[in-house]
Amino acid sequence: MSDVAVHEADHGTHGHTTSTGLSNNKVAMWLFLGSECLLFGGLISTYMLYRGRVSIGPRPGNVFDIPFTSVSSFILLMSSLTMVLAVSAAQNRDDRGTTLWLTVTALLGATFVGGQVYEFTAMYNEGLGFTTSLFGSSFYTLTGFHGVHVTVGIIMLMSLVGIIKRSTVPGDKAEVVELIGLYWHFVDVIWIVIFTLVYLIPA
């Protein structure tokens, strides 16, 4: 989505500023994230409704490894910090700094996704499959959707590193970094909500 939006730079305004003063791309990204809130809202509600519904298989309290997930959550939150550093470097026109911090952000994100894969495998081995119970279906769907969002973010970050190195970023480079940053922070914020509701509050 954001890839789609990023490059439709300033046409139509052609030398004029926009009516709101904000760039089209930025407004579009905010709107998209607003829409994403409802997507995760639906998924989180489904999980909250079903988390206690286990007829067979493990219950939420039996499979969660809270210290492990706390560490991977911390890593994801730290990636927001490095993302901010990337945006700041991009605004200072520091290409080296930008690519460095984007890469670090992507690596932290990848560590989080790796942790999630490990966690899913461990849960599966403990008997919680996707089809085992309502808890299993809704847990994997919610956290899986979030994991896919992080993965898409990583792909965007790495693509951005690639096109910055080849100097083929269409439009305003700092803004492109900022927009992907918005997406990245959003995904992090959603994780805070998921981590709190799914892991920390007992079912």
Next chain:
Amino acid sequence: MAIIERPTTAGGVELAPPATPTRAQGGFKRPVSTTGWKSWLFTVDHKKLGIMYGVMAMFFFVLGGIEAVLIRLQLAAPEGKVLSASVYNQMFTMHATTMVFLFVMPMAAAFANYFIPLQIGARDVAFPRMNAFGFWCILGGGIFINLSWFFGGAADGGWFMYAPNSGPIFSPSHGVDFWSLGLQIAGIASLTGAINLIVTVLNMRAPGMSLMKMPVFTWLQLVVQFLLLFAVPVITVALFLLSFQRNFGATFFDVSAGADPLLWQHLFWIFGHPEVYILILPSFGIISEVLPVFAKKPLFGYPFVVFSGAAIGFVGWGVWAHHMFASGLGPVSVAVFSISTMAIAIPTGVKIVNWTLTLWGGKLRFTAAMHFAVGLIVLFTIGGLSGVTHSVAPSDTQQTDTYYIVAHFHYVLFGGAVFGLFSGFYYWWPKMFGKTLNEKLGKANFWLMVIGMNMTFGPMHILGLQGQPRRMYQWTEARAGEGFFNLAFWNRIASIGSLVLSLGILLFIINVIKTARSKERAPLDPWDARTLEWMTSSPPKEHNFDVIPTVHHLDEFFHRKYEQDPVTHEYKQIATAEEILADQEAHADKHIHMPSPSYWPIVLASTLPIITIGVIYSIPVAIVGGIFLVLAMFGWALEPSTAPETDFDPPASGDSTKELAPLV
């Protein structure tokens, strides 16, 4: 095409210079055709896309209409044999799905695409390629849903597809899979379209056009796009859950695993009720343009119409459970949703009052467009009143799942949404095609539709209150009752009505063909209109306006044509549309940079059905489709939306005033 450098002898025909892409960015060299089918397939022009949306929607309107007539034929006689019970279930499911998602929504999108940029004085939408992508998505989704007819039967759970009926046990064919995945693809179109149009309206208004100087059609479309933005993701979640259950064995709606069937109902109607306003508000917008023009008066209480539209948009989120009064929500929920539903009648009533007062004391001209607009006011009010009876929960419990409901939503959707769209056809046809639809045929079209729709849906009030259940596949003479309430009689009337209705729509199609064949050009400003879209040529030039107008008034175009006498307070004409257009052409911008056509929207959209077919039949196919999707996204991202100047032939060497030979 992309760069338009006008010959300095202004006023002539606009022609794009030849363009030769010098290099491929993102995989393909750009398409350059300016005529022929390629110019449509790869276009990003909002006007061409608007027409394509319209053609597609009209096709599905006819298809959905045929399905409706088959339903009525089945019910025309006792123990109908036209359709089998199973095909009947598929027929009413697909009739509703087609009409809601593949006719009214894309037709409203057609008008939005075509007229929002024109009404706000912009040259295109904010994201032209995303606009094209949206069209190809909804077309792909529509075809995909209907493919199910040929692959073992269509979806058969009714348009709201309640669980557990939608599960594999009760609906074993792949119909529901095609339905849910196809709607998912169509949903992408709604989401991208919503983002695109909101950004366009917020950011690309002509200088001077503050929000409260925007035409009402644009305003109400803005509300609709916000509703779509927030409603679509909710149905997306519901459809994902359904697909995961049917295709990957998840348990979301499996009651034996402890699932709550109400989850689907909540998710569906949280989307579904805003959806109702998504369907009707564009038509409200259209007639809010039509009525002032043909009453020769400004819209009565413009701010009230705008704010009541926004109020409908807000309150529309708090009424969804009135679809679920019979599901045992408990007295508190029922009371809350009952009251909020009554409350939403208020902003709707405000609109009805405003329209009526717009007519009051106006110099009315009863053109075909005006007929349909007035028809909407009357028929929608009838549907609105039966809607208020649903908000009263005890009464609704009697009406739930009867023909009374069917009567209600056809009055608001057919008498409301569809009449508004038809009003738009007759009003804007001269703008879009430069030819006026035949007025005489148009009025015949109107009267047949009014008579047909009242004959079809009017008796359904009686049928429903007498207890004929919705979706009943046959009735028997023995149980039809007697006298005024004889169900056989009213069913027959309804079936005859559906044929009259079809005849009306046939007249419209004949009218379109006749108009297309006629040589007669429409005048530039046939209706003495008030808004900016009438300030350019008909059909509009590719870049819409030679000069972006500076706006000083609500109804800017009217105020450029008329001036108020300071003493008598009467308006007198100071300029004609032709003079205003000639003035613009004389001062035309020399260097207009338009977005370039692209292969990527259609390429990217075509990967989606591959993925969904894969999800149903074979996962490896879905993975291949997914790889193509990612590749196409990269191609898209690497291609600048507006071709670099070096891509043009002869290369523009920085001299923006250079004359180019017109291409003939």
